[in-house]
Amino acid sequence: MASSPPPQKHSMASPNDKPMALDIADANEPPSHPSTTGGTKLQGLFKQLSVLDRYLYVWIFVVMVVSIVFGYYVKGVKKAFQVAEIASVSLPIAIGLWVMMYPVLCKVQYEILGRVLRQAGSVKTVSISIVLNWIVGPALMTGLAWATLPDLPEFRTGVILVGIARCIAMVLIWNGLANGDADYCAILVAINSVLQIILFTPVALLYLKVVSRGKGFHVSSWTVAKSVLLFLGVPLVAGIVTRLILISAFGRRWYQSKFLPFIGPWALIGLLYTIFVMFSIQAHQIVENIGHVVRVAVPLLLYFGAVFFGSLFLCKWLKVPYPLAVTQCFTAASNNFELAIAVAVGSFGIDSKEALAATIGPLIEVPVLLLFVYIVGFFQKKWPVS
8 A cells, every 4th residue: 555645835734733644654664755746646556555456446446356256156155154153154254354354444544633633724625525425425336326226225334334334445545656645644534433333324324214114125234333333433443452561562663564564455355355255155156147247337437526526626716735635535435345345244134135235346446436536637627726
């Protein structure tokens, strides 16, 4: 993953504050950022990523293919992966979901939450982000899911879950590559981490039971809430406790230079492992419904483009400084596919179509948002001065 960008002159941090670098580094990351003169070079962006991050969409695709072949031709796969369960989720999947979430939540700078919120103008910019993330994003994804998947209720439900889960992981990478504001991104990630515990269940029930009139959604409120608490709440608390204890015991420099690079790659390894288990179990269902799986990509592609460029032009119209605008766009357009997968698995089962639809999310999101990093660089030179 990429290291955080150098402080921007439009940063929300006050001039006298020592900037805190975002903890998004992996062990093999290069140390520098490319210069953005008229646009960021795609080749330079790729070089900033670790090998694991750089070809994430390739790894996901390869793991999907291998797992489908494995699950389709090897008998007894489903039974083998369901040797034990935690809250109706097989133990191998539960472990994979926790491994996905924990490293990401260890990187969030919870300790700067109060400081950034006290800065001038922070309430306005944070409010815009909350509206884009928790009102516009879920509503738009729900509308697109219904428009493109009206006859596929289970797949539609999985896509809606992706739209409700706000990003707290990959957005750190995209923001760093595009020279977004580091402190602002950190505060939005911290806020969204907390808000997901509070809002995910009621928002999911609103769009799946009320707006969609319960079509394709036959799960109790407690089942959804339990999945959120188990697969987001537990690693969130673990991440906060780990960060506070280790920084206090060994110092911030050790935590950022030693501990985070060690656990960082495990998030993506956990994702690939989870995808392997899920697709192995769902192999027969995927082969039999391959056309439906391809259709799931349509609302996702429309969503990413509409939210990103809609947020970009809104920020330009409001004369939001470029670094803050970049962070707004990537935060609004990105989704926490780890949480969407976890909730879909916990609520509907590992071999459900809802879980399958949620798993398609990262395969589409990673290459699309990397392309947006390249595109947004062309807007920097023409960006209005705030």
